[in-house]
Amino acid sequence: MVRKAEEHELFAEEVADSEERKTLFLEAAEIYVNVSKICSSHQVAHYVQRAKECYLKSQQKKTVISPIIIETKIIETKKVSFDDVVGLENVKEKIRLKIIEPFKHPELYTYFGKKIGGGILMYGPPGCGKTLLAEAAAHEAGCAFFSVSVGSITSKYVGETEKNITELFTQAREAAPSIIFFDELEALGSERSNATEYARTAVSQLLTEMNGLGNREQHILLIGATNEPWNVDIALRRPGRFGDHLFIPPLDFKARYKLLKQYLKNRPLAGDVNLIAIAIETQHYSGADIVALCDDAIEHALTDSLKVKAARNVTMDDFINALAQKHAKSTIQWFKMAIKELEKNKDESFQEVVIEGRKVLSAALREVVA
Numbered sequence: 001m002v003r004k005a006e007e008h009e010l011f012a013e014e015v016a017d018s019e020e021r022k023t024l025f026l027e028a029a030e031i032y033v034n035v036s037k038i039c040s041s042h043q044v045a046h047y048v049q050r051a052k053e054c055y056l057k058s059q060q061k062k063t064v065i066s067p068i069i070i071e072t073k074i075i076e077t078k079k080v081s082f083d084d085v086v087g088l089e090n091v092k093e094k095i096r097l098k099i100i101e102p103f104k105h106p107e108l109y110t111y112f113g114k115k116i117g118g119g120i121l122m123y124g125p126p127g128c129g130k131t132l133l134a135e136a137a138a139h140e141a142g143c144a145f146f147s148v149s150v151g152s153i154t155s156k157y158v159g160e161t162e163k164n165i166t167e168l169f170t171q172a173r174e175a176a177p178s179i180i181f182f183d184e185l186e187a188l189g190s191e192r193s194n195a196t197e198y199a200r201t202a203v204s205q206l207l208t209e210m211n212g213l214g215n216r217e218q219h220i221l222l223i224g225a226t227n228e229p230w231n232v233d234i235a236l237r238r239p240g241r242f243g244d245h246l247f248i249p250p251l252d253f254k255a256r257y258k259l260l261k262q263y264l265k266n267r268p269l270a271g272d273v274n275l276i277a278i279a280i281e282t283q284h285y286s287g288a289d290i291v292a293l294c295d296d297a298i299e300h301a302l303t304d305s306l307k308v309k310a311a312r313n314v315t316m317d318d319f320i321n322a323l324a325q326k327h328a329k330s331t332i333q334w335f336k337m338a339i340k341e342l343e344k345n346k347d348e349s350f351q352e353v354v355i356e357g358r359k360v361l362s363a364a365l366r367e368v369v370a
């Protein structure tokens with residue numbers, strides 16, 4: 001039995017598919033729990049620990065970002081579709097028009113004289129679905145997908161960063177049609193943020209490559225994502241570059257409810273779990289905060305089950321417990337910081353942030369007063 005669990009673990013570390021990885025780790029955890037019930041008493045703690053480790057690993061995503069661009073291969077798009085991204089309907093529609101349809105019906109775009117190309121800049125609080133949306137867009141478009149964490153391509157060594165960027169675009173051209181996704185775009189810096197000289201040359205190189213994309217035959221589209229849009233170089237934000245700016249707001253009530261339902265679909269929930277109440281209580285939580293909250297509640301039930309060596313379902317009390325842990329309402333912190341930055345820089349762009357932010361902050365204040 002133990003060997004089987006170990007095999008599952010080993011295999012899970014190898015597989016690329018995140019769902020398969022998760023299932024394998026969960027299966028390994030279950031085997032270890034069963035082993036802990038029948039093993040000698042001095043080994044119980046050991047197997048319980050291994051079960052916990054496997055469970056935790058099942059919740060972690062395998063990273064798809066290659067640290068060095070030169071070694072970047074086309075990343076197999078995960079099986080994430082727009083249906084997996086809850087809420088954000090108008091954002092999905094815009095991405096569909098700008099990214100997916102041009103790949104599927106280039107002739108129509110040519111007929112209407114609509115230029116294909118350029119890029120989208122997604123911005124908003126952390127954990128609200130920017131990366132997920134980019135992955136889903138690539139999957140829906142059915143094209144090659146290059147995912148790049150900008151922080152990882154900016155090398156300290158002279159000329160390395162430019163080389164990385166050139167290599168990335170060469171690979172994307174060869175694999176076209178393709179999408180290049182630049183995560184943490186602000187890491188390239190801007191004039192205002194006193195970026196290093198290296199980062200400045202990286203911006204110039206990126207601009208050169210992007211200008212070359214004007215050629216319709218190339219079929220490369222760009223998506224950028226950032227939590228600090230004001231720190232993205234203004235030259236990169238212009239039309240034809242990352243010219244379309246899409247605000248990815250925090251999840252509304254309906255989206256939070258959908259996310260809870262989706263995430264807890266195959267979990268053993270007790271009859272008293274009220275997802276509507278949880279969705280109400282999680283106002284100002286990001287999607288990632290909600291997932292973390294669910295994981296906490298599940299872990300609570302798992303730990304209890306391990307103690308008594310009998311599985312029990314996740315109850316509303318487990319969620320109440322997890323809610324009481326005061327998960328940071330990360331979107332509130334972000335809005336505070338964003339409004340401050342935009343006001344400090346007298347930046348007229350990204351007004352949606354200011355409008356939405358003021359609403360969020362006054363709602364949060366009302367909550368405190370009440």
Ligand SMILES: Nc1ncnc2c1ncn2[C@@H]1O[C@H](COP(=O)(O)OP(=O)(O)OP(=O)(O)O)[C@@H](O)[C@H]1O
Nearest residue numbers: 084085086126127128129130131132227287288291
């Ligand atoms: N709209 C959403 N629909 C479904 N799941 C979501 C959504 N938003 C967030 N999540 C959950 O939260 C996790 C984190 O989301 P994601 O990585 O896309 O956030 P992000 O906006 O890219 O954050 P960051 O700015 O920190 O990179 C997702 O893997 C998913 O589990």
Ligand SMILES: [Mg+2]
Nearest residue numbers: 130131183225
């Ligand atoms: Mg992200």
